[in-house]
Amino acid sequence: MITIMVIHVFGQDLSVSIAPTLSQYSDKQDVEVILNYKNQGSKKVLIYKWYFPNQQLFHPLFEMTRDGKRVAYVGPVVKRRTPIAEDMVSLESGKSISTRVQLSSVYNMTETGNYAIRFNVSIGPMLSTSSRLLQIESDVISDSILVSPSATLFAVGRSNALITESVKVATQGKSLVPSYYKCSTTQETMISAAIKSAASYSLSSIQYLSSMSSSGTTRYTTWFGTYSSSNLATLKTQYNRINDVFNTKSMSFDCTCTEENTYAYVYPNIPYKIHLCPAFWSAPTTGTDTKGGTLVHETSHFTAVAGTSDYAYGQSACKTLAKSNPTKALGNADSHEYFSENNPKLL
Structure with missing residues (x-):
């Protein structure tokens, strides 16, 4: 048909x-x-x-x-x-x-x-x-x-x-030491630094949201649109879960991706495995679209964390999304990354 x-x-x-x-x-x-x-x-x-x-x-x-x-x-x-x-x-x-x-x-x-x-x-x-x-x-x-x-x-x-693998992951033993598949020693070092950066980004986001006034802020509205107490509560939960992954979960990294226009990808129902691609390795350590920010983005995709989607890519599109549809911004992975990176700095 x-x-x-x-x-x-x-x-x-x-x-x-x-x-x-x-x-x-x-x-x-x-x-x-x-x-x-x-x-x-x-x-x-x-x-x-x-x-x-x-x-x-x-x-x-x-x-x-x-x-x-x-x-x-x-x-x-x-x-x-x-x-x-x-x-x-x-x-x-x-x-x-x-x-x-x-x-x-x-x-x-x-x-x-x-x-x-x-x-x-x-x-x-x-x-x-x-x-x-x-x-x-x-x-x-x-x-x-x-x-x-x-x-x-x-x-x-x-x-x-993929479903078979997700069941296997859910039942296997846990280790806080990250595992790597076909990653060089240099890549493993870069990933380790990115995990620390992502943990810092997500913790800083939690602290910021916890101290935010009830009227919203420029930083909040830029990435998530019109303030509401329910949306704020959702964001706090999401960032707490994101931060929890970097501190308490067993993460694995696959370095075989060759897609040039891609930073990383995940299968949302297979936590906490992240496939890293060429754009990740050339990403900066600070600023915008960073290595640590990419891990925040990807971790937010996991169903067990925040279950985000990709409604918009890039800062400009994410700002537009926040204005036009705050609900979607709340479920957009890049919006979470840019809020965490906070570059350029917004108060």
Whole structure:
């Protein structure tokens, strides 16, 4: 079943369609869909290339249900650098582009049933809003969501390696000494320093929030929007849990990632394992997008900690998110990192 929805984005019409490669899947067949974007507007659209996953999915781009029950995304969530021109795919007026996406490895399809799938993504982190690149008069802001109607299929339940690993991690013994996989001695030293920095960042955040006045502050509102006592309480809980990881949990680090535009990624249901990528090694020790800040970001993603998502990347987009949607800012990993790094310093 092919489904299409059109949304008016920045004065352009972008449609998205989903087409399963089969109507029924055995437990030996990967469940895959063809994802197609079409620009039906008069101006080009610039889409960040990680929204063309080419089988391997690194973001929860889809909502899925099985016989009416929500199916969990168990794949990775990624901290990327602030996007630059080479991270974009230009979709000209009237043109289409498609990619094949493998779903069964990153969604919990362990039970047999009728599955309904739809594309569901916030436009903000998906499309470039640069006036210079789009050749429009001013930068644009959007909190719109691009959603497709559901596509349906039948699938036999199958095992999932990520779910198996998450169960294994939950039952294994704990050690406060970090473990490393294919990390050099130099990398291990850098990670150790980053853990100390992240612990300091998160502790400082706790202390700041605990002493904050009830009216909010510039630092608070810049990253988390309009002050509320309930949001403040949530943040205190989140940062306490983040800090607790660096001081009391067994962390592991994998140094095999080679994605150049990426700092790190985690599987939220596999605590507390962090995959470190090239942008992490070149990140500063102080300032913005630091090594320690990256660990704060990634640790916030774990379901057992704060369960954050990536609604916005980079300081500019995070500031915009705080103004337009404080609730999402509260659940945005980069917002937590930038609040902790506090660079430039805000009171």
